[in-house]
Amino acid sequence: MTQATSKTRRSFLAQTAAGASLALAAPALAQVRRKELIIGGPAGMTDVLKEDVFPSFERKYGCRVLFDGSSSLENLKKMQAVKDRPQFSVVLMDDPVMIVAQDEKLIEKIDPKNIPNIGAIVQNAIVRDGWWLSYKWPRASIAYNSKNLPGGTPSWAMLWDPKYKGKVMIPSVRATQIPFILAAAAHLETGKPIAEAQYDINAAFKKLATIRSNLLLIYNGSAQVANLIETGEATLGAGMFSSYTLWRKRAGAPVDLGYPQEGSFAMPSGIAKVAKAPEPELADAFISETLGAEYQKVWADKLYDTPTNPSVTLPPEVAAASTLTVIDWGFVAQNRNEWMSRFDREIAI
Amino acid sequence: MAAAGWLALPAAAWATICFLLPLAILFATSFQSGDGAPFGVFARIFGDSYYRDVIANTVVYASVVTFACLAIGYPFALALVRLPGWLQALGMIAILLPLTASAIVKTFGWTILLRTTGLVNKLLMAIGAIDAPIRILFTLPGLYLGTINMLLPFMILPIFAVMRRIDPTLLDAAATLRSGPVDRFLRVTLPLSLPGAFAGFSIVFSLASSAYVIPTLLIGERHKVLSKVIAHNFLVANDPALGAGLAVVLLIFCTSMIALAARFGRARKES
CATH class of the missing domain: 3.40.190.10 (Periplasmic binding protein-like II)
Structure with missing residues (x-):
């Protein structure tokens, strides 16, 4: 009886050791896996982002994009809750909420050197001296x-x-x-x-x-x-x-x-890089891509929002807008x- | 006896953590006004005609709904208790089945029924009450109609439960003493069924005075009741002291009405 127990204990210890080594090796294994970019943004954009934006971005940068769709205010609360260990790398939020995020240092100032497409957008889409960018203007x-x-x-x-x-x-x-x-x-x-x-x-x-x-x-x-x-x-x-x-x-x-x-x-839709963002290079790449002609056309054609990149040909519903x-x-x-x-x-x- | 006492410990702990502690926090928060005066929040509430109007709206809304439910629910329960078995079962299903759907789903259903092209307008036109569709959605009559419909089962069920227990031989005995149907109702059925009516009154009154989803969806911001103003102060205006103060007012108001109903019920029973 005692022997059986001892055997069980031995096998238990062996299994535990194996489990522990697996857990220790996990970060290394994770590095082999594709990088993940977590983005927080409006729930209403989920379908368009998942169909017309994320697949091509994932192919181009060899990564996986995870999207948390909820209201700007809810995403702000999530950022406040994990301020020191943020989950999101990029957030898409309305300007009134971005103001709070900036005041609380939840986002970091955009570095134009890392955003090649920043020159393609109109000047007033660079908000508060570049703390965030307006990637589109819903009317x-x-x-x-x-x-x-x-x-x-x-x-x-x-x-x-x-x-x-x-x-x-x-x-x-x-x-x-x-x-x-x-x-x-x-x-x-x-x-x-x-x-x-x-x-x-x-x-x-x-x-x-x-x-x-x-x-x-x-x-x-x-x-x-x-x-x-x-x-x-x-x-x-x-x-x-x-x-x-x-x-x-x-x-x-x-x-x-x-x-x-x-x-x-x-109604400026802002995009910002989260302070202490995980995967900072991917975050910059995504921000830059949202300003490029390919995705700017998606905002105009699929969401009927005014693009901030003036090179995009506008659908009639967007083009007819009077003064904004x-x-x-x-x-x-x-x-x-x-x-x-x-x-x-x-x-x- | 001591062992039985220990058995109540989990329930007591649950009640303390989930009810007593939050209530204590609520009362404590309501006394934390910025100006330092312990009753500052209450002075703000009762000194401001806006909050007095909100309290009045809540009292009127809850009272109208409760008395309307009583007026419809009591005869309904009386008829239900006298129906033969299968019809009674059918009646019970009709009352209980809507309770399985959430209040949000039912309220959304009412927003469709109350439209100008909805069933209520069609019915009113069919019976010749109106010539053209009228606006009911997002109006007080629409709010009352929807609320009464949704809270009616909570009035019928306790009255029905009490009426079922009334010994039918008592009515026979009264009849043998030459008591007529009205007299039998007033002297036998009504006094014996009053505990059910008071229970229904308390439940419906509490639900109506604290209703949030129903008035939010059926009338929106133009009819302010305490529940909505409390939520606004906690969730939007970031003024928990005022929110807690208003919640305390609602709590005291509901508790007083229930206590009054219970006292009235006891007085009737004793008499």
Whole structure:
């Protein structure tokens, strides 16, 4: 009995030793495996990235790309949680969240020497002296039901037209899109150009308070807005993005994104290298490739977003965009808490 | 006896970790206002007409839903208990089956039913109540309709459970004493079924006053209730003291209503 036990113990020790040596050898084995680049980005881009971007990048650089698709805010929280041992090498996030990531040193400044394609993008796509880059500019405007409104949306003032009582949707103060409707409202109230009017918040709230009788919904998510417009329950959805609206139009849904005469908004989509990023060379290579003509065409053709590389031929939906105003997200970040309180008391009632 | 006491230890530990401790943290957080005053958050809540309106909205919403559920649920349970076996089983399936679907799925279902092209508008037009479709989605009537439908089983089930236990010979005895049907209901069935009604009242009232998903999806931001403002303060505004203060107000409000219902139930029983 004792002998049997002893044998078992011996074999157990042998197995443990074998297991331990395997564990010690694991890093070496991992090096033989292909390098992995982990990217955090918007969930809505998952399909396009996995079909049109990652396969060719993996072939070109002999690596494997893993994508964690969620909201910019969620990815920021993940970065904050593992600040000293980051998982992501590259993050794709909206500018308002990038500002926080920069303030908390979660991203590192782009080194132009390592990004060969940086010269191909327009100058104002290099944000905050190169802390991150805008790889595309989704367009935000007014989504509408094209069956009920064959003439489109020639002006932001349509949202206030009593003809559309109970048929208008505006973003919540908690949604990313809130500055667009505030800037458009301030422009209509003051007559100043939108880029200038965005700072006149009192005028914005004064005008926005008069939209209440037209409201069907103050929305938080774009999917619900698109659905309500397509079914005809709503007619106008302010602040909707090109990527959410135009792919539905191409699929045959009665929805389109308007070109108001006052202009539309650009919502810069940023790409940044994570501070202390694993696989830093691959991270630089990926950032550079997103600015090159091949992937810039993907953003325009598949997502209907305006590329920041002007060499790309634009599809008609993107080419027709009127003036694109870029919101001052730093100003938004400074004032959003105060706006939330005002919005809840003056608009969402 | 001592052994039996030890057996309760896991449950007691569970209750302490999952309920008592979070409650203690909640109360402690609500007293951490920035200005140093221990009741600062509560002064902020009750001194601001916005929060008073939110509390009033919650009280009205929960009360309307609860009394409507009682008005529909009580006669439903009474009819259900008197149905023959297979019909009763069918009725029970009709009540229990929707409980297997999540509140989010059911609420989304209601957003389709309440559209201008939805079933509710079609039914109203078919019975001649309206000539053209009306807007119900994202309105208060739509919110009430959806909430009442979703919380109705929680009113019917406790009333039904109590009514089933009423001895039928009591009604026979009352009949032999020349008591009419209305009299039998008022003097026998109603008093004996009240504990079920009070239980249903407490459950539905608690669920309605703390409902988050239903009002968020069925009416959105234009009807503020405590649950939504609490979530906003914790998740967006980063003001946990105010969020905790509002949660304490909701808790006290719910507990008081349940205690009142229980007290009323006991008083009725004793009388």
